[in-house]
Amino acid sequence: MLTLQLNIFTLKIRDPKKDNKFKNMYKIPLFNLSFDKREKDAISRTLDSKWISTGPECNKFEKLFSEKLNTDFSLTTSSCTASLHMALIALGINDGDEVLVPSLTFSATANVIKYVGAKPIFCDIKSLQDLTIDPKEIENKITNKTKAIIVMHYAGFSSDMDNIVSLAKKNKLFIIEDAAHAPMSEYKGKKLGTIGDVGTFSFFSNKNIAIGEGGMVVTNNKEIYDNLKLLRSHGMTSLSYERFKGHANRYDIQSLGYNYRMDDIRASIGIVQLNKLEKDLSKRSELRKYYIKKLSKQDKIIIPFKTNNSYVSNYIFPIILNNNQLKRDEIRDKLGEKGIQTSVHYPAVHRFSIYENDYVELSKTDFVTDNEITLPMYYSLGFKDIDYITNSLNEIIG
Numbered sequence: 141m142l143t144l145q146l147n148i149f150t151l152k153i154r155d156p157k158k159d160n161k162f163k164n165m166y167k168i169p170l171f172n173l174s175f176d177k178r179e180k181d182a183i184s185r186t187l188d189s190k191w192i193s194t195g196p197e198c199n200k201f202e203k204l205f206s207e208k209l210n211t212d213f214s215l216t217t218s219s220c221t222a223s224l225h226m227a228l229i230a231l232g233i234n235d236g237d238e239v240l241v242p243s244l245t246f247s248a249t250a251n252v253i254k255y256v257g258a259k260p261i262f263c264d265i266k267s268l269q270d271l272t273i274d275p276k277e278i279e280n281k282i283t284n285k286t287k288a289i290i291v292m293h294y295a296g297f298s299s300d301m302d303n304i305v306s307l308a309k310k311n312k313l314f315i316i317e318d319a320a321h322a323p324m325s326e327y328k329g330k331k332l333g334t335i336g337d338v339g340t341f342s343f344f345s346n347k348n349i350a351i352g353e354g355g356m357v358v359t360n361n362k363e364i365y366d367n368l369k370l371l372r373s374h375g376m377t378s379l380s381y382e383r384f385k386g387h388a389n390r391y392d393i394q395s396l397g398y399n400y401r402m403d404d405i406r407a408s409i410g411i412v413q414l415n416k417l418e419k420d421l422s423k424r425s426e427l428r429k430y431y432i433k434k435l436s437k438q439d440k441i442i443i444p445f446k447t448n449n450s451y452v453s454n455y456i457f458p459i460i461l462n463n464n465q466l467k468r469d470e471i472r473d474k475l476g477e478k479g480i481q482t483s484v485h486y487p488a489v490h491r492f493s494i495y496e497n498d499y500v501e502l503s504k505t506d507f508v509t510d511n512e513i514t515l516p517m518y519y520s521l522g523f524k525d526i527d528y529i530t531n532s533l534n535e536i537i538g
């Protein structure tokens with residue numbers, strides 16, 4: 141009882157302006173939001189407009205996204221997970237079908253395959269230098285049940301799209317690009333997410349574009365787009381905003397849909413964040429170069445994609461300890477004690493309990509899962525912060 145009262149007391153005397161929940165936990169967090177007055181103004185304007193659900197701000201966000209990515213159709217959604225789910229349905233993936241997917245990804249990339257009753261076939265990554273799905277694995281694992289490939293552009297670095305597209309063409313497979321890490325990233329001049337049949341993006345609060353929760357799904361195919369639009373909103377043939385505006389006064393339900401919509405409040409934040417994205421990307425690219433310079437003499441780590449010079453989002457900065465003698469979790473703990481927050485991207489999906497029946501041996505994925513450390517990366521990270529992080533790391537691993 142006494143401690144409870146003390147806690148309430150301490151809560152009360154905190155200055156609310158300084159009371160950022162996470163601020164004091166780490167000197168250098170893994171990620172930091174890049175918000176200023178523009179996001180706040182956008183929210184206020186949307187509130188003042190009295191229309192807060194899917195409407196004109198979502199339309200504007202979609203139009204701007206299509207322009208920036210040079211794609212025909214963009215649709216705002218409630219999340220990247222929702223986008224991936226709808227993509228599979230729109231492409232007709234069904235019970236008993238097989239979908240090839242990397243295991244070194246966030247679990248949602250594979251979970252959605254189960255949503256539609258299909259089976260995820262896990263593929264290994266190319267190498268410790270290239271953490272994206274290996275086309276040779278894809279080729280070996282194609283069966284007469286395979287319908288699609290989901291690629292994931294790790295940290296914003298492209299999967300091997302030339303080889304993957306040619307395998308897909310040869311075997312009549314669809315390609316879905318999970319581009320959650322990769323807004324505006326490029327592969328041979330093309331924006332990631334626009335190369336396959338459907339591309340999906342996340343605007344979760346730690347992504348390059350952060351709006352809280354939200355996503356986008358893009359395609360160049362009108363039929364797929366129309367299908368996605370129906371799926372996003374209960375299968376209804378008109379949106380409530382269109383009915384409100386008098387452009388439509390009735391609707392039909394032709395197929396089963398969901399509520400996977402974004403609202404205008406989030407979309408208005410998204411527009412501001414998207415307009416800042418080029419700046420965000422160029423700063424992250426500078427930070428990445430500085431990290432690489434500072435770690436160039438460290439021979440106990442591998443820096444994936446080190447020689448890749450494409451235009452890339454650098455959503456995260458991963459390093460891999462190059463031998464099993466170094467204890468990853470101990471090193472992370474020691475970095476934590478120095479006030480540096482780190483993460484692991486990713487615990488391999490094929491090792492989760494729910495995928496017990498889909499388990500396969502993936503030696504390179506396993507090695508990365510057990511030896512990868514993600515270091516801080518965000519717009520406001522300073523070069524001095526990187527000095528501190530890399531000096532700390534060198535001190536810890538010797």
Ligand SMILES: *Cc1c(COP(=O)(O)O)cnc(C)c1O
Pocket residue numbers: 218219220221222245246248249292318320321341342343344354355
């Ligand atoms: C964040 C993320 C997702 C999920 O995005 P949500 O918008 O949170 O649903 C999917 N795939 C990858 C690779 C991600 O990083």
